[in-house]
Amino acid sequence: MSSDDRLREAFEKSAPKVGDTSRVRGELGPAMTRARRRHRLRRGIAASALTLAVAGGGVAAAVQLVGGGDDEIDTRTSMLPTPDTMLSPSTTASPATTSLVVPTTPTTTLPIATTTTSAPTTAPSTTEAPTTTSTGPVTATLSGPHDTFCGSVTFRVTTQVTVESHVDTPGYTFSTEGEGSTEVEAKWEGAPEDECEVAAHLEDGELEIQFDRE
């Protein structure tokens, strides 16, 4: 038996069994119905709120929906934009960014904090150079409030590439020819406004640096 097979077998034995799904599905039914209703409602409100947001009259709270699709949902970041953002015509009129405006009346039950679709998990907007392909020395800079950043580095070099991070990540050096990849991972230790710089140097070849925000 190969080590892969042994691992599969070990996982299979170790993982808990999950019971009757129809019962769970049944219990979730009401929550699903509510979620669907809210989803429809939000879409309706988002469309009709554009004019209100630009005019800025009679609104007191807003949830910013950043475009990019549901496949980029990141439930970690719930935010209320500043009034300037909320009232900015350029922000609300953009097809990629929509403001959902919710009156702050006592009857408002929309779960503002839990319905926010926010920044993509990959290549956050605060990243200046999330993906870089270069045939020469290249520096990618991350900035923004990252708890942790991860960078995967794919390389095809004919000489040597060194990847360094200015935080607490050790440097990586490759001296082989051919293709491969490695990963840069470091805890974000700086203040939110600090920048983190990851530099990659190579004399020849191609290099791609891709960052994912943890």
Add this chain to the structure above:
Amino acid sequence: MSREASDYMDEFDAFFDKYYPAMVRSLTMISGDGELAADAVQDAFIRAYARWDRIRRYDRPDAWVRRVAINRSRDHFRAARRRRGYEARAAVADEAESVEHQTDDRDQLQQALATLPRRQRTAVTLYYLEGLDVASVAQSMKISAGAVKFHLSRGRERLAPIIEEGSA
């Protein structure tokens, strides 16, 4: 209920029945907390249901749900970590991930898994337990296939001795 709505429900139910158990199992292994795993996966399915008219057209709707569930469970631990405060956080910085494994009745594999960085743990679990291929693991974790291979390689290195030991 109209015929169309009924078909729609049936389709979602089939999707749920097909993927829910495997996702809960995987996330339990990743998070070390069965209840949290079930909550996170259920929440992800609820979100999927609200957008099902769109998500059903994705190549891999399950990857979307899996990713949301993984994010949800991670959110939970991040919030817990924040609640513990800065000093406690600093003291256990290196063990921060270990909070994800609070069960006492863990077997050898679960204990070994708990020592892996979260991404390695996620990658090996999705690959070996759920049987996803590298591309699907990448899609579910929203990282590159190369990064998945890297995590799998490192994870295998760490887990293999445990498994060998266990089978000896």
